[in-house]
Amino acid sequence: MTARIANVTIHAENPTELARFWAAVMGYPEPTGWPEEEIAELRAAGLSDDDITARAEAWDGDRAHQRFYFTRYSRERRQRNRMHIDVTPFDDRRATRDELALERDRLVALGASVEKELLGFWGPYEEYAIMMRDPEGNEFCLQ
Template identity: 40%
Template sequence: MAGKIGNIVFDCAHPRELSHFWADVLGYPRAEWPPELRELVLTSDLTDADLETRSIAGDPEGLLPRLFFQRVPEGKTVKNRVHLDISATPGRAPSRDEIDAERDRIVALGASVVRMVDEKWGPFPEFHYIMADPEGNEFCIQ
């Protein structure tokens, strides 16, 4: 991976399902345990239940940080202190229609809309959606 960030970690109840959601959002392949690695891990005192406690969503080119999902016993209770901003059109400013289309695509994957932000900060218009993934983690589409 280029850069210093190795993983962005999500505490969650269902690591595999949440990693698949984020892989679909970001256009990454869904990560699964390769059969040979799974067999190796299972012969080293780990169980299928252990494997279900972790999952990843990773850039297939290895250039962007990997998202790592780990099962924790407690649920989410407050607003995230850090969140991801998803660009509707990477590399260029999107139109409102393009942001709406990306919102609709991600809602179809299992996200929900928390609220729309349509404000002006001085000379800068601010239009985006605050969203929640299937476990309630907030993120934005801009």
């Protein structure tokens, strides 16, 4: 048996809005909320509408694709994220710098911000990335 990542879970002040952002980044359908039958089960279990909207997801339903899960987190963040997500516009090749610039502009139009450009080398290999933040300040890199 091997393990797989079930979710990438992100604490959010506004889970629904952050789910919309990440769905657009990943090319997933816009989230429409939980299915009505699931909402009925949650209400029957005593959850309020606020409890239900405290969680959201961005996913296209394909088990081969990553599911992003958002949960309301109202406590103060004490330190920076110890890990972050790296995204790329292609799944079959490395993007050129021009292609990364186009994708950067698309993500900024969706609500991301640019933190800085990173350039380094790992032996003979160039490592170039654009460090960005989602609308709630979570770091991710575009490469």
